[in-house]
Amino acid sequence: VKNIMSLISEAVLITLAAQILTLPLLIAYFEQLSLISLLANALVLPAQPGVMTWGGLATLVGLISPALAQPFAWVAWLLLAYTTTLVRALATVPYAAVPIQLSLGAVLLIYALIGLLTWFAKQEASWRGHTLEQLRKNLTQRAALTSSVAFLALTTAWGSSQPDGQLHVAFLNVGQGDAIFIQTPTGRQVLVDGGFYPSVLNDQLGRQMPFWDRAIDLVVATHPDADHVSGLVGVFERYRVERLLTDGSGVGESPIYDEVLLAAEGDKTAVFPVHAGEIIHIDDGVDLHILHPGDQRDAESRNENSVSVRLVYGQFSLLLTGDAEGKAEQAMLRSGLPLQSLVFKAGHHGSRTSSSADFLAAVQPQIVIISAGTGNSFGHPHPETLQRLAAIGATVLRTDELGTIEFISDGVGYRIQAYR
Template sequence: SIYLVAARWMGRPNYAFASLFLAGWLMTLIRPFTLWDVGFQLSFTATLGLMLYADGLTQWTRRQLLRVADRQTVRQIMAVISEAVLITLAAQILTLPLMIGYFRQISLISLPANALILPAQPGVMIWGGLATLVGMISPLLAQPFAWAAWLFLTYTISLVRMFARVPGAAVPVDVSWTAVIFIYIFIGAATWLIIQPPEKRARWAGLLRQNLSQKAALALTGMAALLVISWNNGQADGKLHIAFLNVGQGDATFIQTPSGRQILIDGGLYPSVLNDQLGRQIPFWDKEIDLVIATHPDADHVSGLADLFDRYRIPTLITDGEGLGESPIYDAVLQGAEANGTEIRRAVAGETIEIGDGVRLEIVHPGDTLNEENRNENSVSMRLVYGEFTYLFTGDAEQEAEQTMLANGRPLNAVVFKAGHHGSNSSSSAPFLQAVRPQIIIVSAGKDNKFGHPRPEVLQRAQDIGATVLRTDELGTIEVVTDGRTMWWQARP
């Protein structure tokens, strides 16, 4: 937008494609991993599709209609189908391969759904944009604009949910990313050929027929090289990686074993933030997480998991044993797991889960009986063991749960310990830290959070036992790497 305005102000011609790619370049320059964000990819390809195909589809459709109807009738038909059908088709030409690759399904009702939803989108953008701009000056003055945007958003979301419930709304499609890339190659080649003048199209068609085998071989060689590079970038390196994801005031930890098995512990508060962080950890073609652990139903631990089961194949979900009815968002997580065939297991102290590669998870809490008054005390707590390296996490378990763990006598010592409850004073008690004796304490907390996490008392206790404190609010995502003997860590915003 800035590019277009500046070009107009200087009296220079503006180019939609240049502005789109400039915007994409700036976004990825500021945040390089944006390139792997699904939302960015879909938005970028949808916009590019509109630029490439909307006018052409409209003109082609008008020409076909003029063959069978008069101009007045064609004008009336085009007024109806232009936005409802043609614009949607133009956007979907380039987004459809991505949607197949990521979501493994094709929507059969996108056209009627978009026909009803598109008219509301200008209201969303205009009122939402005004609310954002005015909100920078005064949140109170922005409220009327926000409420206006809310009406259009509510209409949109209600329709999306209604269409999503239609039986047979989507057809499952299981294709590889190799196939997706070939689809894009075909679309690109077809687009280039179509926009050529008729005489040039005929000449190129002849050349293609003559040199098809050579071009196919070249394309296959390029594709093979691309796949080899991508595959190598996503390969496990024979070491254990534990990434404490920067999800703000919440918890999410991603673990990759030496051979590439993947475990996610909690998901933070926002699905979009979790998806962004996972995009930095998991290759774009890898759609499986071997194990997900939801330590307890609090929103700052499980809200991010809401759509995870639709995006990844997840064989097993481990919970603290709480069932439906704890909260709407927790219900959505459990229902999403069940709908996608994920086995839901309850963690019980004393059990050991063999992950493979010499990695095991020892469950140290909760026991058979759950605390009905404070669900933080039921948080799934596990000790990960790999060679001489140990890691302990306790969710939001508070001092009562810590006392129970101490009384049970199970091993709690750990090289790395994730501070309970984001560094709250109600957790990480002095006796518990004395038993764990960690070298490193990780605190997952949001920058300038309203709770004051981590609390000064907890930081003092860490100092008393000589532990180094690493904080996501200061360092961003923190990754601990070990070969089972030595350990090192790194951080990135």
Template sequence: MRSPIAAQLPRSATAAPAVDSRFYLAPVGGIGWLAGIWLAARLDLPVVAWLAVALPVIAGAILWWRRGRVGLALAACGAMALGGARYVASLPVLSPAIVQYYNGAQDVVILGRVMAEPERDDHRARLRIAASELVSDGRARPVAGALLVETNRYPAIPYGATVRLRGDLDAPIATGSPSYAAYLERQGLGSLMSFPAVEIVATGGGSPLYRAMLGLKARGRAAIVAALPEPHAALLTGILLGDDSGLPRDLTDDFRATGMTHIIAISGFNIAVIIGLLDLLTAPALPRRTAAVVIMILIFAYAALVGATASVVRAAIMGATYLAGLRLLGRPSLAVAGLFTAAFLMTLAGPNTLWDVGFQLSFAATLGLMLFAGPWSRRVDRGVAALFAADTRPWIAKWTTELLIVTLAAQVLTVPLLLYHFGRFSPASLPANLLALPVQPLVMFTGGLTMVAGAVWPAAGPIVAPPAWLFLDYTIGVIHLLARLPGASLPLTLSGTGLVAVYALIAAGVGLAAVARRPTVAVSLRRPTTGRILAGVVIIAVAAGLAVAWNAQRPDGRLHVAFLDVGQGDAILIQTPGGRQLLVDGGYTASDTLDQLGRHMPFWDRSIDLVIATHPDADHVAGLVEVVERYRIGGLITNGAVEANDSAYAALLAAAESRGVLVHPAQIGETVGLDEGVELRILHTAESPAAADDNEASVVARLTYGELSLLLTGDAEEAAEAGLLDSHTPLASVILKAGHHGADTSSSAAFLQAVAPQIVIISAGRENRYGHPHPAMLARAAAIGATVLRTDEYGTLEVTSDGARMWWSAEREAAPVP
């Protein structure tokens, strides 16, 4: 398969002759246009003033066109004035008819419609609302304008829904972050409501076409999560669909530390891969020009499907420009001209796009490739020719160009922006790109095949998913490894003045090196490679990798109990010697829980035999909603609660009902046979007289396997413990999972003496705001001689047993909590 980067690299070995000023019009005019938008944001000038400058200057540019530099200078000034006029014209005019006019009003009612795809993370949803009516002080008035609403994730509110909101209306600065407030305002969101009362009035509104596109996106996302474990599914969803909201926090941090976020932000690289793949598929069936039109249509449809972000639109326009010039006009397109054309069209539609960091980084990376990759690769070719034999030169030049030169060229212009915006420098970025970038076309190809197959026929997705899992697993492993190297990410800040100075030096260097040189681009979309050999190597490597993974992850005949590190919450995964699974609680953050399940379950296993929700608190059940929606669940055991104050438990019951999962209220004394010799006995539920509140109503269960016994107590506190002691139920266990995350109200001295555990395991979030575990509880555990193991210190803790012996292991060395 050809490299997607090749289509963007100048490869001509000789410089073309100088050309007239028409060649430079798009870049010079584009620079002027962008500069005008930036300048207008700092000058308080009306549209008329900008147009008064633009008209005579443009007339002069037309008259002096053939005077070379003079005509170009006038064209740049005219474009600058027009850019300034466009920015000023885009500014909203504040009036009583605009919702922003009422910022600061309290207890207002707003009627509006969800105008874009909702953004959801683990705990909340962000809705962009197009307001139509505002009620304040008992008076209703029609309004226009957009606002951002932050609300609970559950119940889900879809695009196009008409909602009635009641709460306080604030300006974006109320977020406490001036930079975020400026971002919202540039997005056209001049008002903010934080967790108002929300009533869904109607659904099904908005654009039918956009709603259909979101439906396809949802279908693709569902196919991915049904076929792959986490975090692989979230990473592939980010790569293919531009939605990285499901990535666990530690993996997101690792991508940032290694400077590899461009992999999960759809940009020119992704679009180039798709163009290459579509060209490969359409070449046998369609004429070249017809294929180019079909590819352009599909590229723009894909851009709309993933949300039409700045980098995606830029890349789509750039790719279409290239194809139009090469295939429709019969000549290679001028790459730099196409890039500035894309920037012009995007900022013409929305001038505030200029301040979008993703747009800036994507634009800079692509421009760096165009300016530097060609000349640098030609120098490499000359060096290779001098040092290596003729039969090895093509391979060495190809891999050096595509692994090293392309990475360096893309980073020349992006590193200053990263230092300016984020104040971090990533030395690990170069090795991360060298190791991870080559497999990304394979990730997109196999991942796209998995998504399409699963969307068409759900049973087909998991069948074709293993190769995609392997390439994703390799990518995640590389990023994790490099992010943990000393000095992977260093603090280094560049001021605004420093940014301008660095780019001025780069521009001067480029200008001196490119005097009288006309850039060229490659004409072919394909590069000759030894395709059969490479394909054979890939197939053998994939087969070997999957065989090793299968052997490592299949049942080993032992019991495994993993106390998952899900932050401030509980989640315990039990895997029997025969490979059956029981999940007790699911933590508060779904992405963390799904990530942990992906690490501890076989990559091909998309089922869990039994799930227990010990009680309705969100830190035990919020993560289970996604688990029920993504895995085939054999049954759900609850403490008998039918409703709760937290919406997460209601969402869990609704998900179980929609997926046909049997919900069974636990009964005291009942026994669940998980596997041969593995038994779980229910000791306490909400039916107990001691179940005075949600915590005391927790399901308490005792797991036994040969000589090993574990007591799992949920959030049970002293009253529930006293009830268990009064019932004279056998409690003695080798391992105790401490109740309520090690709170002082749990694990009483009498209860600990009755259980007499060798090990007490506490599941708690690092530096949590509740002070768990409490020092008094730790002292009581020490008094009976028990070893205390904590997830906030060790990460995930796993107990393994053959029924006669026991071993425990930790995810990391103990990191004492301050």
């Protein structure tokens, strides 16, 4: 028994050491910290030698006789099934991972500290004892220094996350879907749609918001399609949302939309259907002009009822139309409301039935964003749409090619950055 416990303890220590050494790199790359990885590894680790042993035997025996190899393969499969089932179950635990960002400098500092501690631990016991005794004599000074360093680190982290006085609009890379995150110059936050996957959206929001921020001022659900609202379920579970704007759809429009409304109710979020002509004041000088839907709702297509908004901040303007197609675009043209915008997110992911020539002529965009998934099965964006955009001389930027696309504006000029 002692030998078994010794082997288990050694395995756990080796795993723990490996996790500690790779943790800074994992956080820097994935921008999240797993709070459940130690438990997961402790439960999964005992099965892995069996997977390798039985899997290796199955491979070797299979070279001679596939039939004889099957019993070995079945044992390996059972161990793998245990592993994958456990991992999937642990992945559903709330707050199993928290978003966090580390700069290159922070990663280097952490590894320097690990190296220093390792070097210190390997010194002679007498030398360590003498050093520790010297440190004890300066406990007060050490405590004061440690507190000062911790305060400086926290202050720096907090300061770097504060609003920079500019408007930020990020077209998030959520695959085949829409999700646009907006932060005003004073830090007010708006999310328009949420894409299809809650985990993907949470990851993207974690890159835009500091890990301690758990509030979003306004969420806009343009219409009940899953590729626009599925991700919002996770938003209401993770963040406190003040207001939700909708196209007026109610319970029963779609199962996933029902979940969104239920989550909003549980979060005590105020829900408001919007109407063309309304203006939502987001912040000083930052307004959302509602262009659609109007009085008439389309009973045949949810896309045609998509909430369409024009964001205005000084000389910077942005038009978002959800999945609006021909009928909705014609309704906006007839409304007489201002449509001209510097930036336009192509309707319905660049489909052929959206972004008509007449509508583009009215919007006159200089830059068009297309939010679509890489190699999607819908053929978005459609070649005809790309031809229409080329005909007006617009610059086309695509999330499937560039990843997240962010505009930063002071209300006069703007700059663009893209990242994955």
